[in-house]
Amino acid sequence: MRRKLLPFWNERKAKVSMLVLHAVAFEPKEAIECFRKYEVSSHYLIAKDGEIWQLVGEKHRAWHAGVAKWREFKEDINSCSIGIELCSSDLGQTPFTSAQKKAATALLQKLVKKYKIKPENIVGHSDIAPTRKVDPGKAFFWQELANEGIGWWPRLEDADKIKEGKIEDLLQIIGYDTTDIQAAAYAFCRHFLPGKVKDETDVSKMEKTVYRADKKLLDDALFVATLRATAYKYLSASKTPCKI
Numbered sequence: 501m502r503r504k505l506l507p508f509w510n511e512r513k514a515k516v517s518m519l520v521l522h523a524v525a526f527e528p529k530e531a532i533e534c535f536r537k538y539e540v541s542s543h544y545l546i547a548k549d550g551e552i553w554q555l556v557g558e559k560h561r562a563w564h565a566g567v568a569k570w571r572e573f574k575e576d577i578n579s580c581s582i583g584i585e586l587c588s589s590d591l592g593q594t595p596f597t598s599a600q601k602k603a604a605t606a607l608l609q610k611l612v613k614k615y616k617i618k619p620e621n622i623v624g625h626s627d628i629a630p631t632r633k634v635d636p637g638k639a640f641f642w643q644e645l646a647n648e649g650i651g652w653w654p655r656l657e658d659a660d661k662i663k664e665g666k667i668e669d670l671l672q673i674i675g676y677d678t679t680d681i682q683a684a685a686y687a688f689c690r691h692f693l694p695g696k697v698k699d700e701t702d703v704s705k706m707e708k709t710v711y712r713a714d715k716k717l718l719d720d721a722l723f724v725a726t727l728r729a730t731a732y733k734y735l736s737a738s739k740t741p742c743k744i
């Protein structure tokens with residue numbers, strides 16, 4: 501682990517209960533320059549070779565989430581989370597390196613244990629800010645992490661266990677802010693159904709234009725089944741009060 505501590509932090513106002521995964525389109529040195537320029541930060545940065553850089557101490561509040569919401573966390577997610585960036589030239593459109601996966605898995609396992617993080621609170625930046633953010637990208641290895649006990653992954657055969665339910669309700673069960681349902685539905689796909697996410701090649705454009713699900717996607721049978729299966733998983737495992 502390398503340490504390159506940045507001054508962009510303040511005191512936490514809540515205990516750590518979320519892990520937020522990000523992607524940054526630079527290698528560590530350039531990424532740190534970029535953080536300095538915009539006065540932002542994260543706790544950890546994982547290079548393509550798997551080396552982990554610590555930028556902010558875990559006990560401090562880093563500045564990585566911005567305006568974001570998830571489940572009961574309606575404001576100041578920076579106060580209750582640890583932010584982890586992974587270097588990816590195309591913001592997670594193509595696979596992360598196996599060295600990054602290995603390093604991230606070990607780090608996440610350690611943090612989950614240390615802070616008793618619930619699986620439903622291990623999220624991507626796009627999950628908590630669906631109208632603004634696309635990272636860590638559709639190639640992020642959520643399913644592989646779930647296989648290692650980090651976060652959850654749905655089983656499609658559970659889709660029928662929730663018979664009814666509007667898309668908005670199902671997204672809310674998982675944790676999404678549905679102020680913009682189409683943006684939330686697309687963020688859901690980035691995490692759980694990456695095959696439905698368009699290839700985005702222009703990194704500068706990706707950061708400015710966040711796509712939303714169109715009507716065709718919202719009616720797509722595989723999307724609806726995956727959403728139901730995921731809602732069932734979160735509902736049954738996290739004991740979310742059932743609204744359906």
Ligand SMILES: [Zn+2]
Pocket residue numbers: 521522523564625633635
């Ligand atoms: Zn981010």
